[in-house]
Amino acid sequence: MIYDKDSNLRLNPSKSIYLGDHIWVGQYAWVLKNTFLASGSILGAKGIATKTYYSNSANVGIPAK
Known part of the structure; x- marks a missing residue:
């Protein structure tokens, strides 16, 4: 966690990651x-996952599509 020393507010709020069953990364x-x-989704080598990827889909690239 990173905080601003003056205001004591967090600068990098966390968010969730959901990984389903039987995925390949x-x-x-x-x-x-x-x-x-x-x-059942696949994320290809050197791909960057940034959004929602549906079941039984293959996703590759930067960002993955």
Whole structure:
């Protein structure tokens, strides 16, 4: 957690990550905050997950599509 020393407010609020059952995540892939990987989805190597990815879908790229 990172706080502002003057106001004592948190600068980087956390958000949830949801990882479903039976997902595949490739080598060096990143899953960022506020991401939803549904059951059966695939995130390819070096992909960056940034949003909602539906069941039984393959997602690759930066950001993954």
